[in-house]
Amino acid sequence: MAVEKITGGIWSVGILNPNLRVFDIVMTTDYGTTYNSYLVKGSEKTALIECTHLSYFDRYLDNIRAVCDPSEIDYLILNHTEPDHAGGVARLLEINPNLEVIASQAGSIYLKGITNRTDFKLRVVKEGDSIDLGGKTLRFLSAPFLHWPDSMFTWVEEDRTVFTCDFLGAHYCEPFTFDYHITYPEAYEIAFKGYYDAIFGPFPAYVRKGLERLKALDIEYACTSHGPVLTRNGRLSYTMEKYAEWSAPRAAGPKDVPVFYCSAYGNTRQLAKKIAEGIRAALPDANVETFDLIKHPMAEMAARLNASDAFAIGSPTLNRDAVQPVWSLLSHVDAVNCAKRPVVLFGSYGWSGEAAANLKARLEGLKMSLFEEPFRVVFVPSEEDLKKAEEFGRRFGESLR
Ligand SMILES: Cc1cc2nc3c(=O)[nH]c(=O)nc-3n(C[C@H](O)[C@H](O)[C@H](O)COP(=O)(O)O)c2cc1C
Ligand SMILES: [Fe+2]
Ligand SMILES: [Fe+2]
Structure with missing residues (x-):
C-alpha cells in the first residue's frame, strides 16, 4: 500500500511487497502481500496504527x-x-523516543521480547479504553x-473506520488501496480464503466473536494489515459473510474418517484399504475414503484431516523414518482443534520399522x-495380516460410535 488518504x-502509509512468494515459512503468497500501516491525525495528537516488518523499515x-x-x-x-507489524518498533523508538506504545496486556508482554527494550513508554489498554486525538477518538x-x-x-x-490488523486481511498486492479497485477479483478471493484457512481456521469461535464486534459498528472503512482496505460499498459485507x-x-x-497413506510397493496401501473396510463395517454411514498422499494436493489433504472426526495414517519405514509426505501432512495439522482427535497408525517395514514410533x-x-x-507388518502383508488389519479398523470404527 503506497501513501494514500483513506478519509x-x-x-x-504501509508497504507493498508484490514479489513475496513465501510468508512465515509456511504460507505461499502467489499474489505477494502488503504490510499496511495507518496514520491518524487529530487536532491535538497523531497516532500510527501498526508498524511494519523490519526489512522494509527505511521505505x-x-x-x-x-x-x-x-x-x-x-x-x-x-x-x-x-x-510483520511490530518488527520495526525498536527502530521507530530510536527515531522518536517520546512515542507512547499502546497494546493489549498480552501484546505488552510480547513487545518486550520483540524489541528487547523496556525503557519506552508503554500503555496497556483493555476493552473500551480510549484515547482522544482531538476530534478523533481511538477506542x-x-x-x-x-x-x-x-x-x-x-x-x-x-x-466510522476500524483497524482490524490481520482480521479480514489477505496476502494480496495490487498497486491500489481500496477494494473497489481490485483488478483480479478471482485471485483476491483465492488469497482471501487461503489467508483465512491458514490464520483464522484454528479459531472459529473467536472469529464469530470478532464478527459480532464488527457488526455492532457502523463501518465505512475496515483497514486491515494485509491487502486492500475494505469499504462499505465495496467488499466489506461480502468478506464478513x-x-x-x-x-x-x-x-x-x-x-468423516479419512485414511491417509504412502506406499512404495503397495504394502502399506493394502493395509490402508483393509483398515478402511473395517471402519466402514463398524460405521456404515461414515465417509471413509483412502488417500494416497502423493496423488493429491497437500492443501486438500490437510483440509480433509483438519475437518475429520477421526483419521488413520500409514507410512512405510524408509531410512529409519516415516516418509516425507506423511510428515508434511502432519505439519499442516490445526493443532488447536485437532487436540484429542482419535487416530490410528499403521505401516509396513522391512527390518527396523521406526516410522510407527516416530509418528x-x-x-x-x-x-x-x-x-x-x-x-505394523513386515514387508508384504499375509492373508492373516490383512484380516487383522480389517479387525483393527473395525475396532477403531466401533470406538467412534
Ligand atoms: C529406500 C528404502 C529405504 C528403506 N529403509 C528402511 C528402514 O530404514 N527400516 C526398515 O524397517 N525398512 C526399510 N525399508 C523397507 C520398507 O519399509 C519395506 O519395503 C516396506 O514393506 C515398504 O512398504 P510399502 O510398500 O508400503 O512402501 C526401506 C525401503 C526402501 C525402498
Ligand atoms: Fe499475524
Ligand atoms: Fe500479519
Missing part, C-alpha cells in the same frame, strides 16, 4: 514522512505484535486469538488420541 485525517519511514515528521507521532497503536475493542492472544481492534467513531460461513459450527452429519511421538506432541498401538 479526512487518516492515511495509509516505511519515507512513507510516513510524506504525511508528517516521525517525531510528531504521539502514539503507536499495535493491534497485534507479530513481527480499543478486545479481539483475542484473532490470531494471537494479544489481538485487538481499534475503532475511530468519528470516521464469508468469515461467518467459514467459521460456522459444523452441522451434525455422517462421520506416535508426533501425534502425542499434537495431543491427539491414539487408538491402540500402531498396526
Whole structure:
C-alpha cells in the first residue's frame, strides 16, 4: 500500500511487497502481500496504527514522512505484535523516543521480547479504553486469538473506520488501496480464503466473536494489515459473510474418517484399504475414503484431516523414518482443534520399522488420541495380516460410535 488518504485525517502509509512468494515459512503468497500501516491525525495528537516488518523499515519511514515528521507521532497503536507489524518498533523508538506504545496486556508482554527494550513508554489498554486525538477518538475493542492472544481492534467513531490488523486481511498486492479497485477479483478471493484457512481456521469461535464486534459498528472503512482496505460499498459485507460461513459450527452429519497413506510397493496401501473396510463395517454411514498422499494436493489433504472426526495414517519405514509426505501432512495439522482427535497408525517395514514410533511421538506432541498401538507388518502383508488389519479398523470404527 503506497501513501494514500483513506478519509479526512487518516492515511495509509504501509508497504507493498508484490514479489513475496513465501510468508512465515509456511504460507505461499502467489499474489505477494502488503504490510499496511495507518496514520491518524487529530487536532491535538497523531497516532500510527501498526508498524511494519523490519526489512522494509527505511521505505516505511519515507512513507510516513510524506504525511508528517516521525517525531510528531504521539502514539503507536499495535493491534497485534507479530513481527510483520511490530518488527520495526525498536527502530521507530530510536527515531522518536517520546512515542507512547499502546497494546493489549498480552501484546505488552510480547513487545518486550520483540524489541528487547523496556525503557519506552508503554500503555496497556483493555476493552473500551480510549484515547482522544482531538476530534478523533481511538477506542480499543478486545479481539483475542484473532490470531494471537494479544489481538485487538481499534475503532475511530468519528470516521466510522476500524483497524482490524490481520482480521479480514489477505496476502494480496495490487498497486491500489481500496477494494473497489481490485483488478483480479478471482485471485483476491483465492488469497482471501487461503489467508483465512491458514490464520483464522484454528479459531472459529473467536472469529464469530470478532464478527459480532464488527457488526455492532457502523463501518465505512475496515483497514486491515494485509491487502486492500475494505469499504462499505465495496467488499466489506461480502468478506464478513464469508468469515461467518467459514467459521460456522459444523452441522451434525455422517462421520468423516479419512485414511491417509504412502506406499512404495503397495504394502502399506493394502493395509490402508483393509483398515478402511473395517471402519466402514463398524460405521456404515461414515465417509471413509483412502488417500494416497502423493496423488493429491497437500492443501486438500490437510483440509480433509483438519475437518475429520477421526483419521488413520500409514507410512512405510524408509531410512529409519516415516516418509516425507506423511510428515508434511502432519505439519499442516490445526493443532488447536485437532487436540484429542482419535487416530490410528499403521505401516509396513522391512527390518527396523521406526516410522510407527516416530509418528506416535508426533501425534502425542499434537495431543491427539491414539487408538491402540500402531498396526505394523513386515514387508508384504499375509492373508492373516490383512484380516487383522480389517479387525483393527473395525475396532477403531466401533470406538467412534
Ligand atoms: C529406500 C528404502 C529405504 C528403506 N529403509 C528402511 C528402514 O530404514 N527400516 C526398515 O524397517 N525398512 C526399510 N525399508 C523397507 C520398507 O519399509 C519395506 O519395503 C516396506 O514393506 C515398504 O512398504 P510399502 O510398500 O508400503 O512402501 C526401506 C525401503 C526402501 C525402498
Ligand atoms: Fe499475524
Ligand atoms: Fe500479519
